Amino acid sequence: MNICVVKMRPSVSRSIVSAAASIKRAPGDTQNKCQEVKPFLQIPGPVALPLIGSVWKYILPGPNRYDPERLHEVACQKYDEFGPLVRETLPDGSGLLSVFDPDDVQSFLLQTRIRPDRRSHLALQKYRLDRPHMYSSGGLLPSNGEDWLRLRRPSQAVFGRPDVVASRLPQVDQIVRDFISLLRALRTADLQVPDLLHRIKMMNMEVMLMVLFGERFGCVTERPSAQCSALMEAGGRSTRAIFKTDNGPLRLYRYVSTPLYRQLVDSQDYIYSVAKQKYEEAKSRKGSEEAPSGGGTTVLEGLMRAQQLGEREVMGLLCDALMAGVDTTSYALAFALYHLACNSGPQQRLADETHALMATSHGRVTEDVLRAAKYTRAALKESMRLIPISIGIGRINYSPILLRGYHIPAGTTIVSMNQHIGSNPLYFRDPEAFRPERFLEDSAELHHSHALLPFGQGSRMCIARSIARQAVHTTLLHMVNNFTLKWHGPKLGCKVRLINEPDAPLSLSFTDREVKASVSPQPAG
Numbered sequence: 040m041n042i043c044v045v046k047m048r049p050s051v052s053r054s055i056v057s058a059a060a061s062i063k064r065a066p067g068d069t070q071n072k073c074q075e076v077k078p079f080l081q082i083p084g085p086v087a088l089p090l091i092g093s094v095w096k097y098i099l100p101g102p103n104r105y106d107p108e109r110l111h112e113v114a115c116q117k118y119d120e121f122g123p124l125v126r127e128t129l130p131d132g133s134g135l136l137s138v139f140d141p142d143d144v145q146s147f148l149l150q151t152r153i154r155p156d157r158r159s160h161l162a163l164q165k166y167r168l169d170r171p172h173m174y175s176s177g178g179l180l181p182s183n184g185e186d187w188l189r190l191r192r193p194s195q196a197v198f199g200r201p202d203v204v205a206s207r208l209p210q211v212d213q214i215v216r217d218f219i220s221l222l223r224a225l226r227t228a229d230l231q232v233p234d235l236l237h238r239i240k241m242m243n244m245e246v247m248l249m250v251l252f253g254e255r256f257g258c259v260t261e262r263p264s265a266q267c268s269a270l271m272e273a274g275g276r277s278t279r280a281i282f283k284t285d286n287g288p289l290r291l292y293r294y295v296s297t298p299l300y301r302q303l304v305d306s307q308d309y310i311y312s313v314a315k316q317k318y319e320e321a322k323s324r325k326g327s328e329e330a331p332s333g334g335g336t337t338v339l340e341g342l343m344r345a346q347q348l349g350e351r352e353v354m355g356l357l358c359d360a361l362m363a364g365v366d367t368t369s370y371a372l373a374f375a376l377y378h379l380a381c382n383s384g385p386q387q388r389l390a391d392e393t394h395a396l397m398a399t400s401h402g403r404v405t406e407d408v409l410r411a412a413k414y415t416r417a418a419l420k421e422s423m424r425l426i427p428i429s430i431g432i433g434r435i436n437y438s439p440i441l442l443r444g445y446h447i448p449a450g451t452t453i454v455s456m457n458q459h460i461g462s463n464p465l466y467f468r469d470p471e472a473f474r475p476e477r478f479l480e481d482s483a484e485l486h487h488s489h490a491l492l493p494f495g496q497g498s499r500m501c502i503a504r505s506i507a508r509q510a511v512h513t514t515l516l517h518m519v520n521n522f523t524l525k526w527h528g529p530k531l532g533c534k535v536r537l538i539n540e541p542d543a544p545l546s547l548s549f550t551d552r553e554v555k556a557s558v559s560p561q562p563a564g
């Protein structure tokens with residue numbers, strides 16, 4: 040094969056060094072403070088071919104192919120071959136950097152904090168920008184710069200507000216208890232539940248719809264409503280289409296309506312239609328006494344009240360939440376259940392915490408229970424250390440930065456390799472072990488502040504992390520209060536479809552626990 044190694048011409052090299060001299064020494068660049076700035080093209084990495092850059096590594100067959108569905112294994116390949124900073128070239132000629140050292144992660148996130156651009160969901164962005172009567176921008180996920188900030192500022196105030204998140208906890212708790220009953224009803228003779236992951240997703244869809252609109256949709260029943268199934272189907276089809284269009288080398292959908300792009304259009308049109316119906320209902324309710332079930336404010340009501348957001352902005356945010364809110368939370372929960380099922384010690388410690396806390400709350404998960412559930416929080420964190428939902432955090436630097444002594448030109452896609460860092464013995468003792476204790480306050484283990492970033496970092500971190508944590512913690516508490524979990528399959532891994540998802544069915548059994556805190560009517564007052 041005729042492989043062309045991209046070599047740097049001396050004139051280019053000189054201009055980079057002089058350009059680098061004009062870059063401000065960023066406070067985050069801790070490496071090589073006194074050394075000469077090294078040119079970008081000196082960063083090790085696979086060779087680049089004309090037109091397709093390093094993408095050939097992902098598409099051409101061969102023993103060392105980079106499997107795009109196994110990005111965690113690819114990360115190990117890159118680290119072993121090239122070290123802690125690896126450069127690739129994208130088909131448009133721009134650079135892609137993989138960063139394996141938490142000091143460097145901290146450094147590039149610090150240097151890009153003023154403008155935390157990201158490159159993802161590009162076909163979704165096109166779909167929305169082509170429909171200005173429906174959306175005002177590409178939405179939170181793909182937008183950058185001013186467009187992103189205009190949406191993020193007012194919506195952040197809603198997604199993180201205590202009266203929006205915590206006020207829905209009684210309904211979320213009820214949904215999870217209904218889910219526990221459903222699992223009992225669906226268990227087969229071997230105490231397993233067929234198609235468990237799908238059921239988990241349905242439950243999280245119900246939670247998301249409750250937090251957004253304040254209503255039950257009938258997702259947590261033996262036969263979920265047609266609307267739940269259609270929403271779930273649309274979310275899955277959108278995710279698959281976005282993953283493939285984002286990673287295709289040619290991105291033909293920009294010029295012709297490819298089958299994948301049409302799949303995205305159809306599924307997004309459906310998600311939009313549901314959100315629009317709920318928007319219209321809420322608009323007609325405005326000012327009337329009629330409120331959705333339960334107290335507190337829904338996300339939709341909060342967004343409609345935000346002065347800076349009009350209908351098209353609110354619609355984009357609702358569709359973003361319906362897309363990003365279900366699979367993420369479901370896979371995080373699935374991996375946590377798997378880790379607990381395989382580790383009886385931590386599972387028992389979690390059960391002890393659960394029984395103690397829920398005995399005083401009459402079998403319900405309340406705000407007080409969540410606040411005190413330290414081991415539950417540590418268990419989720421530990422599970423996301425081993426298998427996070429995202430392999431790392433991506434940013435595109437708007438202006439040149441310095442990293443590890445190298446000049447990084449503007450427009451480089453920089454990705455932290457947190458999944459790799461999480462299993463690297465340099466940063467975590469005994470990294471293979473599932474040991475939530477390492478994150479308890481009295482633990483002697485110290486961890487780098489940027490080694491573990493399951494919800495991202497800085498002003499662009501996950502907008503709904505409080506909603507997600509509330510849902511997963513509540514489910515873990517109820518699960519372990521009711522069942523002893525046991526794993527029956529081979530070791531579970533992850534494959535990438537936009538985010539990390541389980542690479543095999545969930546072979547979990549649910550044995551009723553003899554000792555548990557039972558739900559009883561709460562005392563009045």
Ligand code: HEM
Pocket residue numbers: 157179180191359360361363364365367368371428429432433492493494495496497499500501502503504506507508511
């Ligand atoms: C356990 C569950 C979840 C995990 C692990 C997770 C993780 C993440 C991560 C890593 C990011 C990128 C952050 C960054 O670039 O710094 C992100 C962004 C985002 N997440 Fe989540 N997420 C979860 C649940 C949710 C839920 C329930 C929603 C629903 C509303 C949601 C909506 C979003 C949105 C809209 C963004 C883009 C934010 C922006 O660009 O400003 N996520 N999430």
